[in-house]
Amino acid sequence: xxxxxxxxxxxxxxxxxxxxxxxxxxxxxxxxxxxxxxxxxxxxxxxxxxxxxxxxxxxxxxxxxxxxxxxxxxxxxxxxxxxxxxxxxxxxxxxxxxxxxxxxxxxxxxxxxxxxxxxxxxxxxxxxxxxxxxxxxxxxxxxxxxxxxxxxxxxxxxxxxxxxxxxxxxxxxxxxxxxxxxxxxxxxxxxxxxxxxxxxxxxxxxxxxxxxxxxxxxxxxxxxxxxxxxxxxxxxxxxxxxxxxxxxxxxxxxxxxxxxxxxxxxxxxxxxxxxxxxxxxxxxxxxxxxxxxxxxxxxxxxxxxxxxxxxxxxxxxxxxxxxxxxxxxxxxxxxxxxxxxxxx
Numbered sequence: 001x002x003x004x005x006x007x008x009x010x011x012x013x014x015x016x017x018x019x020x021x022x023x024x025x026x027x028x029x030x031x032x033x034x035x036x037x038x039x040x041x042x043x044x045x046x047x048x049x050x051x052x053x054x055x056x057x058x059x060x061x062x063x064x065x066x067x068x069x070x071x072x073x074x075x076x077x078x079x080x081x082x083x084x085x086x087x088x089x090x091x092x093x094x095x096x097x098x099x100x101x102x103x104x105x106x107x108x109x110x111x112x113x114x115x116x117x118x119x120x121x122x123x124x125x126x127x128x129x130x131x132x133x134x135x136x137x138x139x140x141x142x143x144x145x146x147x148x149x150x151x152x153x154x155x156x157x158x159x160x161x162x163x164x165x166x167x168x169x170x171x172x173x174x175x176x177x178x179x180x181x182x183x184x185x186x187x188x189x190x191x192x193x194x195x196x197x198x199x200x201x202x203x204x205x206x207x208x209x210x211x212x213x214x215x216x217x218x219x220x221x222x223x224x225x226x227x228x229x230x231x232x233x234x235x236x237x238x239x240x241x242x243x244x245x246x247x248x249x250x251x252x253x254x255x256x257x258x259x260x261x262x263x264x265x266x267x268x269x270x271x272x273x274x275x276x277x278x279x280x281x282x283x284x285x286x287x288x289x290x291x292x293x294x295x296x297x298x299x300x301x302x303x304x305x306x307x308x309x310x311x312x313x314x315x316x317x318x319x320x321x322x323x324x325x326x327x328x329x330x331x332x333x334x335x336x337x338x339x340x341x342x343x344x
Contacts, residue, residue, distance in 0.1 A: 075165030
């Protein structure tokens with residue numbers, strides 16, 4: 001397995017948004033904080049950027065894909081048995097290296113616990129000083145924080161597990177049975193192959209399956225003597241609710257991954273929009289996945305408490321260590337400077 005250290009720069013030149021890839025170098029050996037700080041300092045000095053950087057966005061740890069590895073929807077575990085995807089070859093090696101290469105990766109079970117302390121930013125404080133003592137240069141990656149909220153919700157999806165297991169089995173069948181896939185294709189339906197490390201890829205698989213009308217899907221499954229995989233009305237309702245709740249996060253993830261426009265202005269409107277939509281869903285008398293919705297709301301309030309306090313929204317006393325970084329005023333100022341958002 002080879003590791004690389006990449007740095008991109010986002011700026012405005014002559015009133016135009018610009019993005020540059022400053023460096024993409026192979027990183028050998030242990031990914032210690034000293035090594036990362038030295039490489040980052042080298043890049044900033046090379047381009048004379050040392051005193052020009054406004055904010056630095058990183059993952060919530062130094063090498064840090066481990067926090068988002070194998071986010072699998074409940075019931076999809078068996079889907080990946082015997083499947084080699086784009087991460088499986090390096091999966092075992094990366095797990096064994098995490099403890100010795102990731103200075104700030106949480107210990108087993110630590111990420112699940114709420115914390116009140118500030119994160120250690122010594123790796124960046126050694127290269128660049130913050131504008132003030134209260135202002136941190138480094139901010140957490142918003143998309144990764146969204147994925148952590150999703151992961152919290154997935155853990156509370158027990159009520160949907162059996163229905164999701166059927167979907168996973170149907171999806172696996174579509175890639176192992178030529179007869180099944182050809183029957184689907186005759187009706188212009190296909191089911192994408194799920195990916196172990198991308199929750200939204202598994203989410204799209206669920207959407208594609210429930211988009212197939214019951215009359216077509218159940219008929220094919222019945223003909224193939226796969227009656228145990230038939231989605232009944234209860235399964236459909238649960239899966240539709242599941243998709244409805246996670247669609248908010250899927251849209252936000254896609255929207256905030258843009259490369260040709262500034263995305264930081266989307267953080268506050270996105271967090272507020274998702275929170276209010278979830279609270280509205282929770283107030284519905286017909287909602288089945290109540291525990292899932294409650295878990296998502298609680299996670300948003302805990303992980304983005306620093307931002308939500310500005311809007312006088314009640315948040316838990318104990319929050320995740322990164323949540324206070326979202327109290328940075330840049331998350332409030334940037335939407336005001338974006339013409340897409342206006343005061344009504």
